[in-house]
Amino acid sequence: MPTNATPGRLSGCYVISLRPVGGHDAIRRAAARHGARTLALSPWRLETHGDRATRAALRAALAAPRVLFTSPAAVTAAARLRALRIGKAQTFVAVGAGTALALRRAGVATVDAPQRMDSEGLLALPSLASVRGLDIGLVTAPGGRGVIAATLAGRGARVLRANVYARVAIAPPPRAVAALRALDAPAWLLASSGEALEHIVARLPDDALAVLRRAHVVAASERLATLARGLGLRVAAVASSARPAAMLDAACAGAAAKP
Structure with missing residues (x-):
């Protein structure tokens, strides 16, 4: 689907995907179109x-x-x-x-x-x-x-x-947790599932969770935005849907609005 967001708006940023194991490809492609890299943090496998x-x-x-x-x-x-x-x-x-x-x-x-x-x-x-x-x-x-x-x-x-x-719930993958700990660039957390969000927040070690809480959250709905705030996360934008293109467009709009 065509996007109205400026290409490269998220250059140098990371997009944190909470999709299931093996389900991150669409997020990766959408993020790459805007110059961002993806950090896959799966809460479960299907x-x-x-x-x-x-x-x-x-x-x-x-x-x-x-x-x-x-x-x-x-x-x-x-x-x-x-x-x-x-x-x-x-x-x-x-x-x-x-x-x-x-x-x-x-x-x-x-x-x-x-x-x-x-x-x-x-x-x-x-x-x-x-x-x-x-x-x-x-x-x-x-x-x-x-x-x-x-x-x-x-x-x-x-x-x-x-x-x-x-x-099937899994522990956060060690490599993903290590990458999250080492994150030194702006990050956008895509929240399209309340269960996934709650699972990851509950399972991350404290130091990795502290990094996640510094990320800008893009929620797929107002309900998820409210949930994210209740978990101590920073909501920066609410997307029109959970589709990767819509979530990344919302992240771009949020990035454009920041000083």
């Missing part, structure tokens, strides 16, 4: 569930009139287990643009997604408004976004949950 119970739960979820995917990782994991094909009377829903793109790449041509890419924006979609008595498939992972299932159930829907992958 593990697809492929047991019989998971496959049965996914089959039921994919047969529902509404099928809701909570992340690109949920789409990827589901597509590994079963072809994603939308029926005539179905609506496939994505939590945001990244998830919608993953669905289209998996062969789903029509996807409903909110402009505001968070749980609140998702739940405001007309397709999820009048759902009393309706089955809704929720393709997701354990933990996270609990508000979605609870709100839909509160509206009278029957939520058919398929936990197709899991976030």
Whole structure:
């Protein structure tokens, strides 16, 4: 997606990515376009569930009139287990643009997604408004976004949950911690997951955490900005979405606003 930010605005800076193990490439590319290097600080790795119970739960979820995917990782994991094909009377829903793109790449041509890419924006979609008595498939992972299932159930829907992958927590990689300790350049921490942020803050050694707290945080939503402040982090900007390009554009705008 085109960006309006000035190329090289983050030259000499670091971007700290909290994406899962193996999931930092899009951040690296977006950061490099603005002259920044990336420090990968993964809080977990992703593990697809492929047991019989998971496959049965996914089959039921994919047969529902509404099928809701909570992340690109949920789409990827589901597509590994079963072809994603939308029926005539179905609506496939994505939590945001990244998830919608993953669905289209998996062969789903029509996807409903909110402009505001968070749980609140998702739940405001007309397709999820009048759902009393309706089955809704929720393709997701354990933990996270609990508000979605609870709100839909509160509206009278029957939520058919398929936990197709899991976030397996890991200790902060020693090399990444050492790089964080040694950081001597301005840093922008991209916060797109509250769980990831809480996990890293809880697991970092005190001296490395002190460096992280000096970083400028770009939050993917106001909710995440509030969470980051509560964890003692410095929020410099709120992005329009969790997409790497949007997060880096917000960092560039924040850098431009600094004296």
